[in-house]
Amino acid sequence: MPQRTVSAAETELIQKAHQYMPGGSLGNIGKDIVISEGSAGRVRDASGNEYVDYLLGSGPMLIGHAHPEVIEAAREQLDKGTTFFANNDKAILLAEEIVRSVACADKVRFTSSGTEATFYALRTARAYRRRDKILKFEGGYHGMHDYALMSMSPADPHDFPRPTPDSPGIPRSIQDEVLIAPFNDLETAAAIIEAHHDELGAVIVEPFQRLLPPQPGFLQGLREVTAQYGVPLIFDEVVTGFRFAYGGAQEFYGVEPDLCSLGKVMAGGFPLAAIAGKDELMTHFDAASTESDAFMPQIGTLSGNPIAAAAGIKTLEILRREGAYERIFATGQRLKDELQRMLDEAELPAKVIGEAPLFDVFFTENDVTDYRSTLLADKPMLARFNELLLARGILKGDSKFYISLAHTADDIQRTLDAFASAIDELKR
Ligand SMILES: Cc1ncc(COP(=O)(O)O)c(C=O)c1O
Structure with missing residues (x-):
């Protein structure tokens, strides 16, 4: 060999x-x-x-x-300064492009990593719904925070909907806030959602879970049952965003969630990610347009970093080219x-x-x-x-x-x- x-x-x-x-x-x-x-x-x-x-x-x-054009875009920004902790032209223009292209996106909030993006997406949904529990799917990967590390890769899974923590160091109480459903089993997932709808703040799913395509009707069914009970549906598009189609998995599979997380491709190889979603959910990030007890502070030193955003804008421009x-x-x-x-x-x-x-x-x-x-x-x-x-x-x-x-x-x-x-x- x-x-x-x-x-x-x-x-x-x-x-x-x-x-x-x-x-x-x-x-x-x-x-x-x-x-x-x-x-x-x-x-x-x-x-x-x-x-x-x-x-x-x-x-x-x-x-x-x-990619020479992405490097040039990043280099141009390097010469102008590397981070400001203030609105900058590149981040604003990247947000505009995300809203233009991702169906569920009325507004965008940037973070530095996909882990933060899914964490805040879950918090946004809970703030909107005023309920604490979340439902995620067994084997679904949403980064490394405490809620994500429930039944991500259990060696010996519990019966549904009981979660198995994937790491030590996670408070026991988190287990009480997470329900687990099987991916591609709409009947079981819908039954769990129906049984717990009054406690549920969010359902989060990778629309293409790791390597598993959704079976026909699975995402549509999830959309219907979550809409029926008014539970926000989050697509974690950190992997699929701008990859499966320019508008992500929601375009590719034709199902629109209420919120999504984005990362990877849109950041052109730099640390940048985003939560994007409907106005009525994203308003929780806006102190001026939400009740004071519904306002969600979200601050990150490098959030919307201009070099990352410049690289992201150029990457997306290249992906829009024919073919x-x-x-x-x-x-x-x-x-x-x-x-x-x-x-x-x-x-x-x-x-x-x-x-x-x-x-x-x-x-x-x-x-x-x-x-x-x-x-x-x-x-x-x-x-x-x-x-x-x-x-x-x-x-x-x-x-x-x-x-x-x-x-x-x-x-x-x-x-x-x-x-x-x-x-x-x-x-x-
Ligand atoms: C679907 C999904 N969500 C979230 C994340 C976490 O993103 P990050 O590694 O930027 O924290 C990943 C990372 O691979 C991912 O694949």
Whole structure:
């Protein structure tokens, strides 16, 4: 098997990472690899090895690394100052573009991370509804705050709707405020919402949960039952926003929530995220237009940072150009189809799941439609496949292929060759 060559300089950095950082990592990807540069659809490690990149910084780099126009936009802003803690032209213009393009967005409030965005989206819904409980879906990822870390990845899940905390350090009382439902099971989710509607402040869902597409009617049904009881519906579009379509998953799947969280793509690779939604909810951020006991303070030193906003505006402009989404979808569909074909030909039980811009393989014979079915897949086999790909110059996350507009025909060919050779080895 080809091995990644690791230089003395990278080895030293890896040793320092273990010496100075818990777990030897930033907490993100666990691999002992130091990435030192990226350009378009490729990255290079500190030893000079080059990879076709499907990690894409965990998704933000949809148009590719170091896009010259985005760098120029960020650089122009750098020369003018890096942060002001005051309204700035770039943040205002980015908010305008989000309202223009995202169906549920009447108003926008910026944060620095997606975690903050989902946290504030939940608080906004609770402030509006004046109820405390939230419902989230098992396996749904909404960042790292206390409410999000309920049944995000339980090894041994409780019966619905009881949550399982994903981390120590979360107050026990949070468990009493969170209900858990199964993704893609409208009947069970609707029954929980009906039974608890009078206590519910919000329902939050990833419209495309991790890698699981919603089954036909699931999001529509959630929209109907939440509307029936007046419970705000939040789409967490941190991943899907501006990726599945310019208007996000709400455009792609044709269902409009009351609020959404955005991040990743719209920030052009910088720390910026947003809560966007209907006027009647977003008004809680406005001291002048809401009762004093309904006003929600929300302050962040870097919220609406002008460099991030400048990069975001330019990224969105590039995505609006003709053919951008067609290209992303064509690349993703080709890789997805070819991967499934090669795995079938090799007679390895495997399902390639997702949509063209974001997918991965589950090594299983079973249908994969909800969190519990993902647990039946062979995880060590996926980890081995990822390792084999890395050794062949393909970098991806533990469980995701993110597709970029910058991936070239050469990148695709290199990936297909790596698939073939990795699958060959996997069979042995
Ligand atoms: C759906 C979803 N929501 C929220 C987040 C949290 O965003 P951040 O990592 O910027 O805090 C993520 C991050 O991957 C995400 O995928």
